[in-house]
Amino acid sequence: MAQQMWAGRFAKTIDQAANDFNASIRVDCRMYRSDIVASIAHAGMLGAQGIIDPRDAERLQQGLADVLADLESGALQIDPQAEDIHMFVEQVLTERLGDVGKRLHTARSRNDQVATDLRLHLMEQIDEIDGAIGALAAQLVEQAERYADDIMTGYTHLQRAQPISVGHYFLAYVQMLLRDCDRLADCRRRTSVCPLGACALAGTTYPIDRQATARALGFAAVGANSIDCVSDRDFVIELAADVAMIMMHLSRLAEEVILWCSSEFGYMELDDAFATGSSIMPQKKNPDIAELVRGKTGRAYGNLMTLLSVMKGLPLAYNKDMQEDKESIFDSVDTVLACLRILTPMFAGAKLRTDVMAKAAEKGFINATDCADYLTKKGVPFRQAYKTSGQLVAYCIAHGKSLNELSLDEFRSADANFDEDIYRAIDLRACAASRISEGGGGVASVRSQIAQCKLALQARTE
């Protein structure tokens, strides 16, 4: 174990078990790039402000760039005995540069350092999540386009309800994903606030330039209150909440896949490369990927609850409890990225059994509303038309028929307003096509929704 940075104040070195318990290197080592980049900006600012000799600042910047290059090439390994990534980088720098390395931590604390690193790292991760959502949404738009002209049953209460274009179904999920991107952009805006220069909690006596470091690191703003800078983890909780919401959406989508792949539905067939078999039942083809997405949603909810609980009741400013934030948020980020990245190719390879979907649509009287609407358009008040249509459904159930199979006489015995054109009015394709209201489930609406979704997806990346 290397000697502690704070050895001056202490008579003993730290107990090995206490050191292991205290350390966070195992989790925060993934922030090495953000840590080094932030230190390069800090060193540059110290030099520019004359707080350290500009030549030392240059040496620090070069030394840090070398540490980064060596970590990326594998020439330098992260020391698992180091306390955290911040201590590790400083330690290596000091070993390499001697006294110059010891100047880096002037006008800085690990408290503002860790907050800066985490914000930088999470901004990158937000961009990755946004990209992965965009790819899945684009895949779902593609499915919507492929199946725009096919008809399926829309459900409420998981009971057959009304006929819709298959594309309409997929586009509902695209809307959820677009909202998720919007939420992430909002979260990113609040994450892009630089805490560097807040130091331990109270700022510093050195003439630092916080605007310069923030600008160099690409932050949109500088944190306004040094205590808030080091004690705020709202951005972490916000991202965890956004991820929980995304996972809730993915879990619902996964549940559709699981249902649709069952023999009872038979609407979807997964590509063999994205399904699994059973160790005992030779006939099985299981939707494990979708089930895991549904299952992993629990982690995302748990992480959000962990983070809220860690922060609850903490007095200002930094407290070591806050070190616990990283494991949870990194798990949320990794989980959502893994789920998004596996669902996209899974959908690309999946096939819809549109014949089965169309057949299912013929059962369940999903044109009963259209039958009522037909009478309403002939002047019958809707409530009365609704009742007549319900009586016809009951009659059909009793006689083992569908509405289309009734004779005109049978229709007329329920209401004299029925004419030959009722058959056209309750034809499933016609029913779906006639849902022309804005955002409705008809083919024309689906076509215009597809165009709008494509524009929205494109606008995200511009």
Ligand code: ARG
């Ligand atoms: N590893 C610590 C964390 O993740 C870094 C900040 C430590 N600050 C301190 N005052 N001990 O929170």
